[in-house]
Amino acid sequence: MRLRLERxxxxxxxxxxxxPVIAVGIATIGAAILFAALGRDPLACLRTLFLAPLDSVAGxxxxxxxxxxxxxxxxxxxxxxxxxxxxxxxxxQFTIGAIAGGAVALALGPDGGWSVLPLTLLAxxxxxxxxxxxxxxxxxxxxxxxxxxxxMLSYVAIQLLGWIVRGPLRDPDGFNFPQSRxxxxxxxxxxxxxxxxxTVASLFALAAVPATALxxxxxxxxxxxxxxxxxPGAARYAGFSESASIWFCLLLSGGLAGLAxxxxxxxxxxxxxxxxxxxxxxxxxxTAFLGRLAPLGILFASLLMALLYLGGEALQITxxxxxxxxxxIQGMILFVxxxxxxxxxxxxxxxxxxxxx
Amino acid sequence: xxxLPRLDLRGIAKTYGTTRANAGIDLTVMPGEIHAxxxxxxxxxxxxxxxxxxxxxxxxxxxxxxGRGVAIPDPNAARALGIGMVFQxxxxxxxxxxxxxxxxxxxxxxxxxxxAARIAxxxxxxxxxxDPARHVHHLSVGERQxxxxxxxxxxxxxxxxxxxxTSVLTPQEVEGLFAMLRRxxxxxxxxxxxxxxxxxxxxxxxxxxxxxxxxxxxECEPRTTSPAAMxxxxxxxxxxxxxxxxxxxxxxxxxxxxALTLPAADPFGTALNAIDLTLRAGEILGIAGVAGNGQKELxxxxxxxxxxxxxxxxALAGQPCGRQGTAARRRAGLAAIPEERLGRGAxxxxxxxxxxxxxxxxxxNVRHGLVRFAALRRFAAGVISAFRVVAASPEASAASLxxxxxxxxxxxxxxxxxxxxxxxxxxxxxxxxxxxxxxxxSLLDLAAAGMAILIVSExxxxxxxxxxxxxxxxxxxxxxxxxxxxxxxxxxxxxMGGLHDAIAA
Numbered sequence: 001m002r003l004r005l006e007r008x009x010x011x012x013x014x015x016x017x018x019x020p021v022i023a024v025g026i027a028t029i030g031a032a033i034l035f036a037a038l039g040r041d042p043l044a045c046l047r048t049l050f051l052a053p054l055d056s057v058a059g060x061x062x063x064x065x066x067x068x069x070x071x072x073x074x075x076x077x078x079x080x081x082x083x084x085x086x087x088x089x090x091x092x093q094f095t096i097g098a099i100a101g102g103a104v105a106l107a108l109g110p111d112g113g114w115s116v117l118p119l120t121l122l123a124x125x126x127x128x129x130x131x132x133x134x135x136x137x138x139x140x141x142x143x144x145x146x147x148x149x150x151x152m153l154s155y156v157a158i159q160l161l162g163w164i165v166r167g168p169l170r171d172p173d174g175f176n177f178p179q180s181r182x183x184x185x186x187x188x189x190x191x192x193x194x195x196x197x198x199t200v201a202s203l204f205a206l207a208a209v210p211a212t213a214l215x216x217x218x219x220x221x222x223x224x225x226x227x228x229x230x231x232p233g234a235a236r237y238a239g240f241s242e243s244a245s246i247w248f249c250l251l252l253s254g255g256l257a258g259l260a261x262x263x264x265x266x267x268x269x270x271x272x273x274x275x276x277x278x279x280x281x282x283x284x285x286x287t288a289f290l291g292r293l294a295p296l297g298i299l300f301a302s303l304l305m306a307l308l309y310l311g312g313e314a315l316q317i318t319x320x321x322x323x324x325x326x327x328x329i330q331g332m333i334l335f336v337x338x339x340x341x342x343x344x345x346x347x348x349x350x351x352x353x354x355x356x357x
Numbered sequence: 358x359x360x361l362p363r364l365d366l367r368g369i370a371k372t373y374g375t376t377r378a379n380a381g382i383d384l385t386v387m388p389g390e391i392h393a394x395x396x397x398x399x400x401x402x403x404x405x406x407x408x409x410x411x412x413x414x415x416x417x418x419x420x421x422x423x424g425r426g427v428a429i430p431d432p433n434a435a436r437a438l439g440i441g442m443v444f445q446x447x448x449x450x451x452x453x454x455x456x457x458x459x460x461x462x463x464x465x466x467x468x469x470x471x472x473a474a475r476i477a478x479x480x481x482x483x484x485x486x487x488d489p490a491r492h493v494h495h496l497s498v499g500e501r502q503x504x505x506x507x508x509x510x511x512x513x514x515x516x517x518x519x520x521x522x523t524s525v526l527t528p529q530e531v532e533g534l535f536a537m538l539r540r541x542x543x544x545x546x547x548x549x550x551x552x553x554x555x556x557x558x559x560x561x562x563x564x565x566x567x568x569x570x571x572x573x574x575x576e577c578e579p580r581t582t583s584p585a586a587m588x589x590x591x592x593x594x595x596x597x598x599x600x601x602x603x604x605x606x607x608x609x610x611x612x613x614x615x616a617l618t619l620p621a622a623d624p625f626g627t628a629l630n631a632i633d634l635t636l637r638a639g640e641i642l643g644i645a646g647v648a649g650n651g652q653k654e655l656x657x658x659x660x661x662x663x664x665x666x667x668x669x670x671x672a673l674a675g676q677p678c679g680r681q682g683t684a685a686r687r688r689a690g691l692a693a694i695p696e697e698r699l700g701r702g703a704x705x706x707x708x709x710x711x712x713x714x715x716x717x718x719x720x721x722n723v724r725h726g727l728v729r730f731a732a733l734r735r736f737a738a739g740v741i742s743a744f745r746v747v748a749a750s751p752e753a754s755a756a757s758l759x760x761x762x763x764x765x766x767x768x769x770x771x772x773x774x775x776x777x778x779x780x781x782x783x784x785x786x787x788x789x790x791x792x793x794x795x796x797x798x799s800l801l802d803l804a805a806a807g808m809a810i811l812i813v814s815e816x817x818x819x820x821x822x823x824x825x826x827x828x829x830x831x832x833x834x835x836x837x838x839x840x841x842x843x844x845x846x847x848x849x850x851x852x853m854g855g856l857h858d859a860i861a862a
Contacts, residue, residue, distance in 0.1 A: 008374075220723045223714060226707075233701040236662055237693070238715045239683030 005346040012344065019340035020290050020297075024304065027332040034328060040319050048318055049311035049329075059310065061196035065268060066306035068198075069094065069260035069277070071205040073284030074302055075212045076253025078293040082216060083225035084232075085249035089135065089150025090257040091281025092157035093128035097258025098265040099161055100127025102272045105187035106169060106180060116186040120266055121259065128258015131157060132250040139250075140243040146250065154281065162274050169272055180272035189267045201263035206299075208256065213295040225249065257281060278309060279327075286334045305330070361424040363388045363516055363547040364409065369418035371404050378404040379415070380571040386516065391538060391548045393558040393579060396568035397591055397789045398760065402551050405568070406518050409549070410442045411435040423515075441509030442518040447501050451494040451625060455487055455504050462508045479510050483537045494625055498525040498649050506537070516547045523557060524815060525648050528850030535561050553591070555584040556818075567591055592790045599798040599822070602805040607825075608638030611809045612691070612778045613672040617665060617679075619658050627651040629658060630833045636778065641800065641810045642838060643824030645817060647853050651833040652813050653696075656782050659811070660693040661686040674777060688719055692776035694767055696783045698760060702767040705756035709748060712755050713737040713770055720774070740769035745795065761792025768796060772803060779803065780811045785819060797823060817846050831855050 031049065032042035053059045073090040080087045087093075101124030108116045131153060138144040162178070169180045189199035216222040228235040228245040235242060265276055287305045291298030312326030366384040370377070379401045386392045396402045407413040409420070411429035420427055422438050429435050435442075449458050456473045465472070473489040480487050485503045493501060502525060509517055519538070523531045538561065542548055552558055558565055559579045567575040567590040575590035588596045617632040629651055636642050646652060657663040658671065665671050665679030672678060673689045681689075699705040703712045713736050714722055722733045737751040744765040748758055755763060764784065771779060784800065785793035800823055804810050813830075814820050820827055821841055828838035829852035836852050 218728055219726050220714075220718055220728055221726060223711070223728060227704055227715065230706050231700045231704040233697065234704045234715060237660075237683065237695050237701050238718075239661070239687070 004349045005342070006349045007346055008344075015344045016341075017292065019344055020292065020301070020337060022340050023290070023333055023337035026336045027329060030332045030336075031329045034325065035319075035321075038321065038325070040321065045315060045319055045321070048314045050307060052314050052318075053307055053310035057193075058196060061193060061198040062310055063303060063306050064198045064202045065196075066309045067302040068202045068205045069264055069280040070284050070287045070305050071299060071302040072201075072208060072256045072260035072263075073253075073281050074287035074291065074298045075205075075208050075295060076249075076256035077284055078288040078291070078295070078298055079212060079216065079222075079225065080249035080253050081288065081293055082229050083245045083249050084229040085246050086145075086147045087132060087135070087150050087250055087253045088147055088285055089132070089152075089154040089157075089281070090253065090260075090284050091277060091279065092150065092154030093131045093254040093257035094261035094264075094277055094281045095154070095157040095161050096131040097124040097128035097261030098272065098276055099157075099164055099261075100124055100130075100258070101262030102180060102183070102265050103169065105183045105266060106272075108184075108187065110184040110186065112184075112186060114186070116184065117189070117266070120183075120187050121262055124258045124262020124266075125255045126258070128254040128256070128261060129251045130254075131258070132254025133247075136247045136250040139246055146246070150250075161272070161276070165272050165274050171271075178274050182271045183266060187266055188270060189263060197268045199263065199267040201260075201267055204259065204263065205302075209295045209299050216295070221248070257284075283309075283330060286330055290333065290337060360388055362386060362421070363390075363423060364549075365421040366405075366409070367419045367421075369405065369408060369420075370416050371408060371413060372416055377571045379408070379418075381418070382568070382571070382573055384566050384573070386547045386549055388515070388547055389542050389545045390564060391542050391550055391562045393562035393565035394549055394551045394568065395553065395555075395558060395565050395587065395591055397553060398787050399570075399789070400568040400591070401571040402568055403520070406442065406520060406549065406551060409435070409516075410440060410518060436512060439513070439515035440518065441512055441514035441516070443502065443505045443509060443520065443522060445520045445522075445524070447505050449493045449501055449504060452492065454490055454492050455496075455507075456489040458493055458504060459489075459508045459511065463511065475511060476507055480507055483510065483540060484533065485537060498647055499527070499530045502526070502534075510541075514546060516549060517541065518549045518551070520551045521553075522550075523552070523554065527647055527853040528817070528846055529854050531557070554818075555579075555587050558587070559584065569593055588790065596790055597794060599794060599801055601801055604805055604825075605639045605807060607640045608807065609674075610635045611638050611674050612636040612659070612780075612811065614659070615670055615672070617655075617658060617670045619654060619663065619665060621654070622663065627654055627833045629654050632833075632835045634828070634835060634838075636809045636811050638777070638809045639804055639807045640825045641804045641812060641823050643820035643827040643841075644811065644813045644830050644835070645820055645827055645849050645853060646813075646815070646830035648815055650830050650853075652782070652830060654833070655830060655835075656693070656695075656780065656813060659780055660691065684718075687716060687774070687776075690777035692716070692771035692774055692779050694764075694771055694779070694781040694784055696786065698763045698767060699755060703755040703763060706754060708752045708754055709741065709746075709758075709766060710734045710737045710751045712766070713740065713751075716771065717774060736773060737770075740766055740773055743773075744769035744799065759789070759792075761788040761796075764788050765792060765795060768799060772799070772808075776808070778809045778811070780813075782813045783815065784812060785816070786814075817849060820849075821846060829853055 032046060035042040035045040077087055077090060101120045104123035105120040134153060135146045135149040138149050139146045165180055166178045171179055171181045189201055192198050224240040225245050228240055228242055232242060265272055269276055283305055287301045288298055291301035308326055308329060315321040315325060316323060362385045364386040366382060369379050369382045371379040382405055394402050404413060408415045411431045411434050456469055456476060459476060460469060460472055476489040485507060487500060487503045522534060538548055550562055562579050565577050565579045566573055569591060614632050614634040617629055619629040621628045627650060658665055661681055661683040668677045668680040670679040673686060673691055678686055678689060695701040710733050713733050722729055734751050741748055746766045747762045785796050800810055812823060824841055826838040826840050827849060829836040829849055831853060
């Protein structure tokens with residue numbers, strides 16, 4: 001006997017949409033096994049993971065707070081993947097966005113007036129774009145693949161942030177702690193509800209959902225991206241430029257990730273710190289695929305992934321589980337999702353090695 | 358004494374998903390017989406020979422080899438029985454020599470010099486001119502095919518399967534191939550010859566089995582059966598010829614190439630060398646040639662996928678455009694039908710409506726950067742009805758259409774943009790006879806209506822049927838075009854083989 005994967009003639013649409021649900025279901029079972037193996041009560045842990053974060057208004061606003069950067073980054077990643085441009089360095093563009101925006105906020109200081117916040121946000125977007133542009137240049141000029149370049153640039157960005165908060169932008173009155181001064185109130189995003197940390201950034205992210213859907217499904221630009229992604233030969237025949245689509249996707253996803261970064265430091269954090277992201281840029285890759293690369297799907301996926309972050313924190317507090325447990329669960333979701341997708345596209349055949357016809 | 362059949366198939370069946378590729382096929386090949394397997398694309402010929410060669414396992418049916426039942430689980434088993442196959446697409450390493458390539462295929466431990474001597478001896482015996490020491494990337498397509506054939510012959514096959522072998526050969530090379538096959542058959546080797554070219558089968562084969570839609574629809578002796586009768590077995594109904602509507606006198610030159618020279622894009626490509634070409638309104642100009650002689654490069658240069666080094670090298674309606682890309686040339690009235698339908702002429706995953714936008718981004722389909730899907734759907738529906746495309750709806754995906762219907766849709770889409778010049782690469786390649794007739798008819802009608810049409814094809818019969826003038830591309834150079842009435846298939850064949858300079862001198 002041997003196993004063989006055979007391509008299905010017509011993959012089922014229903015299965016394509018169901019596979020994220022199946023993936024979350026199987027990953028939940030996997031999580032329960034993991035909890036049991038760690039000597040915890042699986043049901044109590046699952047309750048802590050999925051339900052406890054949602055039992056208060058504060059919990060729900062925290063969910064929106066965590067979902068916002070995921071959503072912004074994942075939308076950009078998804079547009080790219082549809083065009084076969086793989087920006088997996090949203091984490092780096094997020095970080096550079098935070099640095100660039102943060103530098104502007106600190107430079108304009110307390111007496112910049114109303115223009116401080118818009119300039120801060122624009123600097124954040126520009127920072128993310130500039131970081132992604134490095135990958136675009138290397139890809140279009142030297143054919144260096146963006147998967148590697150964007151990923152490696154993420155680590156460069158994180159190191160850069162570490163140096164900046166210990167060097168040029170260190171708070172002079174901060175007792176040598178590696179952090180910048182607090183941003184002035186004029187550089188901070190307004191919150192949506194008094195007492196909650198959720199800011200108007202959540203509205204930006206929400207507005208990006210229909211905007212991305214419009215781009216992909218209704219505009220000529222989105223059509224070109226999809227053709228370049230699906231059939232590069234057809235794009236050449238039609239005269240759609242591949243390098244234009246690489247530039248567009250990297251600048252768009254870099255800009256969105258940069259916006260997410262500056263919204264994080266000009267929002268709940270309020271200053272530059274050596275660590276400003278619990279891996280939002282990487283989790284956004286999972287978010288994009290979990291949402292089937294479709295904007296509305298990504299909205300739901302970002303809420304689920306945000307819930308995992310909150311639940312993971314709760315698990316650390318109430319069950320004394322390590323943070324890595326959250327990462328394992330995230331990884332399981334992606335793994336099972338990819339597996340489910342394989343079976344949506346292919347069927348498993350058991351073939352006898354010898355067959356008498 | 359009645360000889361045992363070399364190969365006897367009974368009730369072979371194979372189903373892919375919902376498609377019955379083979380539905381109970383019987384086939385008998387006698388020793389020393391040249392047996393034709395005849396059928397349109399999609400009739401099940403490829404599946405059947407893949408079953409014989411062990412590439413594909415049948416769902417049902419029996420295979421007998423020289424009187425005993427056998428299973429052929431893989432190509433190694435087929436070769437062990439004495440079955441050799443020359444595929445349509447060669448599997449040779451460009452950077453290795455002929456001997457090295459053949460050694461790889463044989464899995465033998467024979468030293469290379471000894472093998473080279475055997476290759477040379479076998480080549481000489483069958484009149485296959487190949488130098489064992491040459492690198493494959495220096496070889497023409499015809500020579501590469503000889504390497505593939507030699508690889509089979511060295512294993513002393515008793516059944517040789519040839520899959521559409523002549524599509525890459527000049528008429529003279531075809532004659533050489535046939536002489537070799539006849540000699541092989543006289544020595545007792547059976548040959549299963551797959552083709553849809555009736556004239557070849559009449560010239561070569563002793564018997565023919567005709568397939569249609571996965572079933573055997575007839576057996577005949579090709580030498581005594583009329584081509585019309587064989588075509589009818591193949592297609593299921595009588596096949597007509599396209600009408601030739603009267604042509605206007607050729608009008609102004611609408612597409613011109615002047616000393617078009619373009620270096621090869623990759624090490625195995627062909628450079629274009631000083632190509633001159635004039636295409637007038639209301640005429641069909643054919644470009645013949647063996648694949649790999651610069652057709653891809655010429656098409657890319659004319660459509661704008663590759664820019665010419667000098668703007669004046671190409672002109673559309675008198676305006677130089679060599680430095681303009683595809684979109685600008687399309688606006689100037691150029692339309693192109695590429696060789697590959699899915700992945701180039703259309704995107705398999707997208708609907709016909711969405712595919713209509715591929716080359717229609719300038720017209721009323723887009724406003725303020727937004728796609729007007731209603732207008733696009735009307736356009737797609739218009740193409741579907743005007744060109745009798747068999748499709749569920751404009752929302753059907755391109756992948757769901759048959760090759761012929763997709764080609765009709767692509768031609769209809771390009772014609773729907775009302776171009777002045779239409780460039781068609783292999784317009785009926787892999788298309789069933791009915792669709793090919795419809796495509797030929799619409800090309801003739803368009804030319805009669807004043808469109809200038811350039812057809813690049815390897816199918817000489819098609820070119821002689823459609824074209825007013827024919828030029829031949831060989832090694833990146835284009836011969837002077839001659840009127841179809843003043844030339845013959847043989848004369849064009851000599852040019853395809855590279856006698857360009859001899860004739861010019």
